[in-house]
Amino acid sequence: MIIAVASGKGGTGKTTIAVSLALVLLDVQLLDCDVEEPNSHIFIKPVITDKESVPILVPRVDEKKCTFCGRCSKVCAYNAIAVLGTHTLVFPELCHGCGACSYFCPEGAIEEVPRDIGTVEAGIGCNLRFAHGILNIGEAMSPPLIRAVKRHADTEPVTIIDAPPGTSCPVIASIKGSDFCILVTEPTPFGLNDFILSVEVLRKIQIPFGAVINRCDIGNDETVSYCNKEDIPVLMEIPFRREIAMAYSQGTPIVEALPEYRGRFIDLYNSVLRLQSVK
């Protein structure tokens, strides 16, 4: 089973929830798919045993064979290859690696070569199997790297995915294929606005989900009302406590700083199991 932990708004507590949920389960794997700003490792402190560069394929033009016919630039949807007089220029950072230019080149003048966009690291920390991706600085496209992190998924018995914030392609790449998604939010106007967007995403890609309301005693009641109205199960509520914020700030998981939370995270897992089995 794959359980994704996501949220529209950043900083609501995705990593807090994903890490503590992983720590109360036996035989579990944690994948940090927030490759732009990975943070789970701060709490898990894994020993990294495997490290691989992740490339996408970009074109390299053999100008001896190239007749500058321009077919490659015609088929490229991203303006990543252009013919100027007797030169064919490639703009690797615009390339999505679809391979059309190479396939359609009538002269066979385009070879595809790997270009690294980031690194996937895997290892063990706190007795759990761990992997995360680190996007190279200046790199715009994270989904291919996220997919590379997800190739590490054991899926059985449980894989937990820590997703990036937002509602666009990196989030979809992270949560797609999950059996259940825990949406973390906070009961503020910003939290609710972004939570509603996340709900729309999950309904669109048809993944069952429930809410965790973090810092549940700040803000107002509208998030809970929204969940009631939309029939969204509230799986857990965590109050704002300075000791929780302090533990987080030092890279200490909540279940370690406040052991009384272990039971609550086991309950969270059981709620997910129950909801997932009735989907």
Place this chain on the structure above:
Amino acid sequence: MKELLVISGKGGTGKTIVTGSFASLAENKVVVDCDVDAADLHLLLAPKVKEAHLFKSGQQPVIDEAKCTRCGTCRTVCRFDAVTPEITISHIDCEGCGFCAFACPEHAIEMVENVSGEWYISETRYGPLVHARLGIAEENSGKLVTLVKQKARDVAEESGRDLILIDGSPGIGCPVIASLSGVDCAVIVTEPTISGLHDAGRVVEVAKHFNVPVKVVVNKFDLNTEMTGRIEEYCDKNGIGVLGKIPFCESVVHAMVEGKTVIEYGKNEAKNAILKIWKILAEDLGL
């Protein structure tokens, strides 16, 4: 004309709270929300939309069932797993490259223009706001960011404004890179946590990579003063100016609930800190 961007690396550190406050304080400006993925600034600025436009970006394949022979060529050439075994298009996976349409031996696939969001020019009590909404599960957030920034520049030029104030998105990927282009200063709002420092460090590197000068604001600095010290040390070592530190203050959430910026919300500690930060920043930018 100056361009000021507020980013953070880590999400939820207070970008929009800070941008909203700056919007209350800056005089002759246009405000832009470049967090097109999960925009929140409108909740503080209550915009009245004056113009709404469709955001058309890229193309998506449509299969003509009458011509399709189910040969599967499209599925073979697609690298994004966007063609299902039943030969239908999974629009969530499709990157719009068009390889399938070019490769189809029956010419049964047409690429059609994709509407992936909306963008708006609005009026607020603090002047014009240019903002957008990316459709659910859509791509091309970077292109939409570039578009709203360009529109904001047009509005600023037409109405003789001297500042473009930009609320950015979390992370370091495509929308952040798009928002960095051409800005005079990026203010990085961080928090005193190991994650906050780690993520701010990565976004500082991205800004450097694109030659954008950065300044740092530490939000909720009193939640862990030791970590705040480490952030200040990091900034000192890397020659980055710390504009100021904002204390943790319940008024911030209360103001948000009332749809007000921190500056508009009575007396509070966060307001005092932001007033000082803005004074330094405005001087630095020559406003």
